[in-house]
Every structure is written in C-alpha cells, then in structure tokens.
Amino acid sequence: MSSMPNFVLLRPETAADAVRLRAAHPDSRFVAGGTDLLPNMRRGLVRTPAVIELAAVRELDFIRRSGDELHIGAACTLAALAADPQVAAALPALSEAARAVAGPTHRASATLGGNLCLDTRCRYYNQSAFWREANQFCMKLDGDGCRVAPRSTRCHAAFSGDVAPALIALDARVDILGTGGVRTLPLAELYRDDGMAWLALGSEELLTAVRVPLTAGWQSAYAKARVRGAIDFPLSGVAVALRRDGEHLAILRIACTGVASRPCAIGGLDILVGRPLDAAAHDIIALAIKRDILAMDTTVAGMAYRRRATAVLAKRLVDRLWQEAG
Numbered sequence: 001m002s003s004m005p006n007f008v009l010l011r012p013e014t015a016a017d018a019v020r021l022r023a024a025h026p027d028s029r030f031v032a033g034g035t036d037l038l039p040n041m042r043r044g045l046v047r048t049p050a051v052i053e054l055a056a057v058r059e060l061d062f063i064r065r066s067g068d069e070l071h072i073g074a075a076c077t078l079a080a081l082a083a084d085p086q087v088a089a090a091l092p093a094l095s096e097a098a099r100a101v102a103g104p105t106h107r108a109s110a111t112l113g114g115n116l117c118l119d120t121r122c123r124y125y126n127q128s129a130f131w132r133e134a135n136q137f138c139m140k141l142d143g144d145g146c147r148v149a150p151r152s153t154r155c156h157a158a159f160s161g162d163v164a165p166a167l168i169a170l171d172a173r174v175d176i177l178g179t180g181g182v183r184t185l186p187l188a189e190l191y192r193d194d195g196m197a198w199l200a201l202g203s204e205e206l207l208t209a210v211r212v213p214l215t216a217g218w219q220s221a222y223a224k225a226r227v228r229g230a231i232d233f234p235l236s237g238v239a240v241a242l243r244r245d246g247e248h249l250a251i252l253r254i255a256c257t258g259v260a261s262r263p264c265a266i267g268g269l270d271i272l273v274g275r276p277l278d279a280a281a282h283d284i285i286a287l288a289i290k291r292d293i294l295a296m297d298t299t300v301a302g303m304a305y306r307r308r309a310t311a312v313l314a315k316r317l318v319d320r321l322w323q324e325a326g
Contacts, residue, residue, distance in 0.1 A: 004042050007048060037051075069212060093241060098112075266293075269285065
C-alpha cells in the first residue's frame with residue numbers, strides 16, 4: 001500500500017469555522033472518522049493539499065428529540081447511533097443500517113455524516129495505481145472514459161452507504177451549513193446520479209445534521225446482500241418503511257443502495273395505498289424495482305444478480321414488516 005501523502009491539517013472548533021476554512025481552501029476535504037477518506041488518500045484515489053478535521057467540532061455530535069422529530073448530528077458515530085435506545089425503538093431501519101456498516105472498530109470512528117457522504121465505489125476505481133494504470137485508468141481519476149459503460153458520458157461508480165436508504169425511506173431531511181447560512185432539504189435531494197459528482201453540496205458546504213420524523217404506526221427495517229457477513233460494502237441494500245391499516249397498506253416506501261450512483265427511492269408505490277399486500281402487490285413492487293434500478297457491473301457481483309437480490313430483499317422485508325404490523 002502507498003504511503004500517506006503530505007497535507008496541511010486544519011482543526012476548527014466550530015462548524016462555522018470549518019465552513020470558512022473550506023471556503024479559504026477550496027481543494028481541501030473534511031474528515032471526521034476518516035474510515036473512507038484516509039484509505040483513499042493513502043491509495044492515491046484522493047489528492048488534497050489540506051484536510052479539515054472535525055473532531056473538535058463538538059456541536060455536531062448529538063442525538064436529541066425536538067417535537068415530533070429526532071435530530072442527529074453529523075458527527076454522531078455509527079456505533080452510538082446503533083446503540084441508542086430511542087433510535088432502535090422508533091427508527092429500527094436506521095439502527096439496523098448503522099449496525100450493518102463495516103465492523104465494530106470502523107463504526108466506533110465512522111460518523112453519520114461520513115456515511116451519508118461516502119465516496120462512490122467501482123471495481124475499476126478502488127484499486128492500486130498499478131492495476132488502474134494497466135486498465136488505462138477511468139474517468140473518475142486520470143482516465144478519459146467509464147470502464148463499466150464505455151459509451152457513457154458519465155461515471156457509473158456506485159454509492160454504497162448503508163444509512164442513506166434507511167433515512168430516505170423514513171423521509172429524513174438534512175441541514176447543510178454554508179457561508180450564507182443553513183439550508184434544509186430532503187435527504188434524497190442531496191444526491192445526484194453521477195459517480196463523480198454524487199453530492200449536491202456547494203464547494204464550501206458542510207452537512208451538519210439529520211432530521212427524522214417520528215411518526216406513530218410505522219414499521220421499518222434494513223437489510224443488505226454482501227460477500228461476507230460483515231465488513232463488506234453492500235452489493236445491494238434495501239430499506240423499507242410501511243404502515244398497515246387493517247388488511248390494507250396505508251403507506252409503503254422502499255429505498256436502495258449499492259445499485260446506482262446515488263441511493264434511490266423506488267417510485268410508483270402510491271398505487272398500493274388502500275390495497276392488500278397480496279401477490280399482485282408484490283408484482284407491482286418487483287416491477288417498480290426493476291424499472292428504477294439500473295445496477296452496473298461496478299462490484300464483484302454482476303448487474304443481474306444485484307437486481308434480483310434487491311427484489312428479494314425488498315420482498316422479505318415488506319412481508320416481515322407487514323406481519324409485525326399486524
């Protein structure tokens with residue numbers, strides 16, 4: 001493995017100072033737990049002259065209820081998120097997703113904000129410099145085309161964060177701090193379907209918090225397919241949130257990760273509201289998933305497997321939550 005390149009380390013104590021430093025050093029990168037950025041820097045995948053360390057910005061580390069929402073700071077570790085009793089009780093999909101990330105030592109350092117802003121991944125990009133050079137690199141770094149889709153004009157590297165689909169299914173919003181103040185937007189709008197420009201953040205902006213509605217009657221869960229039972233990124237990850245009204249669906253939301261350059265909410269499910277969860281409903285869900293995810297060969301598993309795995313995971317979770325809600 002390559003040695004760590006030289007860089008300037010900047011250590012703000014407030015979120016506002018962190019944003020000002022980013023504006024003053026436009027090529028810099030934020031780092032919190034460092035479980036994604038630092039390995040990528042060591043492997044030469046990220047090149048930056050300055051790193052803005054957020055460890056001293058204590059205002060970003062919290063979990064607290066505010067009215068009918070749960071507010072979670074971006075610096076909250078995934079271990080703390082997974083262990084929090086109010087998260088487990090009210091938002092089980094979020095708790096399960098946080099617990100599914102990597103291994104225990106990673107989760108002790110990795111943060112919510114870091115997982116939401118995780119770099120996209122591809123079997124042509126996440127390799128040694130020698131391997132990438134032998135394959136003429138790719139457009140995400142040093143190359144001139146996408147090796148997954150050679151005729152494409154954009155990068156197809158996949159977003160593989162576990163927490164994002166759970167929060168999208170739970171209708172979460174995010175607070176983003178910039179030099180002009182704070183703006184809030186639905187989490188789904190944070191992402192773009194482009195492996196090189198997957199975050200809709202301004203050059204100086206910092207994700208500071210997540211707001212999750214606490215809605216009574218919801219059932220939610222998260223599951224993922226991966227090569228090993230721990231550590232690995234998802235080949236496909238699925239979050240489901242639903243509410244049951246007697247023998248009918250009152251609402252159903254499904255979101256996926258690992259199958260596109262952004263975490264995606266499955267559309268077209270409103271047609272199921274007021275209907276029973278029967279074979280016809282499952283056919284509609286399967287068709288919606290097939291329509292909305294276009295998994296490319298960016299991992300060790302092929303496109304066809306990941307699409308099938310996504311549909312199977314969704315069916316299992318929907319059936320389980322339907323039974324639990326009954």
